[in-house]
Amino acid sequence: MLRSGELFAGYEIERELGRGGMGSVYLARHPRLPRLIALKLLGRDLFGDAEIRGRFEREGDLIARLDHPNIVPIYDRGIDDAQPWIAMRYVDGPDASRLEPANLPPREALRIITETARALDFAHRRGVLHRDVKPANILLERVDGEERVFLADFGIARLRDDASKLTQTGSFTATLTYASPEQLSGQPLDSRSDQYSLACTLFRLLTGNVPFDAEHPVGIIHGHLNQAPPPVSALRAGLPSALDAVLARALAKHPEGRFDSCGDFAAAAQQALENPAGATQIVTPYAGGSPSGPRQSGPAATAVLNAAGGVDPNSVPGARLSPTMQYTAQAPVPPPRQPVPPPPPRPRKKRSRLRGCLLGAAAVVVLPLVGIAGCLAVLDRTSTSNGPATTTEAPVPSTEEEPAPTEVTEPAGVPEHAGAAAQQLSERFPQMLPQADPNSDTSSGIGYQGAACTSYARSTPPPDTGSGDPDLGEWEVAWNCAGGVGHPAYRFVMYRSAADAEAAIAALPGYSRSDVKVHGNVYTNYRINDSALLRPRLVTEFHAQDGRKPAGKKPDGKHADAEQPAFLMYSTGFLATDDQLLEWWRSAPVN
Incomplete structure (x- = not known):
């Protein structure tokens, strides 16, 4: 820590202004000019992390190319x-x-958002995303009786076309309550992600709340991914209900459902505030039928999305609307005392990417709240290959004698009813899975480590975990378990x-x-190459040697009874390395 009066890089330190995840910011005097500057230093404990250091150095390059009156300049x-x-402007x-x-x-809140939107649009036109838009990164300064607005901290920003690992690492460091669904699910980002965060910021400035809040991070993530935002008109007296429609559009779950730019969003919000009666035109569909309106969110909503062939931006990804629906305006009604609860989610569609995060994605954003640097420091990625590579792993060291494998006879075959098949899978892995209702097509419960x-x-496959799930073929029934906070997600599938x-x-x-031997049983694990950073993937094959007969192949190499079921386990880690995922798998009661 630098002290007052100390010299650093020729600048005289006045005092510390604050600390962040990447270092400290000091108020300092320029050695040759009568000017105070903000001096940002990378923390010494992060010097050895090449990715963190590269991101810090890149911040200077990014801001240097952004000469705009609403962006803090660097010197x-x-x-x-x-x-x-x-060294940057203080x-x-x-x-x-x-x-x-x-x-x-409200008009002052909109002025702040409008000027921030100008800064963002300027950066976007130059290929730069901010990716951490929130109130704490919007600075206010009164100059000659007028308040100026500055957007600061491009520390996790990136160039749109940058394909380096900094992109993947940075996706984990966005602040949870202002993060877009794309950031939480690891999807590609564009300028509309910043727009979503800017809309969350306006929501906070107008109401004092964020759109989705909960005591546990899981609840916040669930809101971003699945719930319609509550109407601001119900949270602050005097706000027109037309503003609800604007925010619902900017907070659409799908980027395609949002405004074309941050400036368009700010202009629409301004119109909704100053001319609510004429605001219905701002929620008309995009040209070409792209989605643009909000889901009706209770009596306070003023518009209903009914674009021909459009997608409800606050619905489950993949859900389509009837081509006969159109936008309609509603007569104003008194706002309710409490926020209107969100409508129930639509049925899942195959390979839905946004809903694939749910509880399992909590770990993706919990760690940034306590510091991502520690996680990055332990990364030791295994080299990948273009095809299968076979290795043999030694058994887990143990001071206790390995128990003999227990012989268990498999059921005669896979039941036709999904509920009975799920129950059979539960009985096969009783310590990993909850019990199923054999008379119901679907069941739910708590699995290992609170999953x-x-x-x-x-006919209704589980959602994608957001890690790029492999195709697991022609399975009959599956249990999908979203890992508890800090734990991997896992899935058991049964084949005929x-x-x-x-x-x-x-x-x-x-x-x-x-091949791995654990507790006297032999398993084969397949570590999938080219997994996303900190999202390792593992498929486990269960053999006849694991104590269950018959399964796999007979000694003569021929398949066992075709009516005997077979099983695979698919595990995905979050903010973990391949070795950490394997360590978790070794300790799990899969035998």
């Missing part, structure tokens, strides 16, 4: 005593998170025969194969 950068630093004023909404007129588990028939399971394995992308 210089360099390295002093092996410590990187950036903004003498609070950030927007310190504003009290009760004392902030939220749901059973699925082949070993041949079906082997066909699924043969179709896996490039992998590294290893």
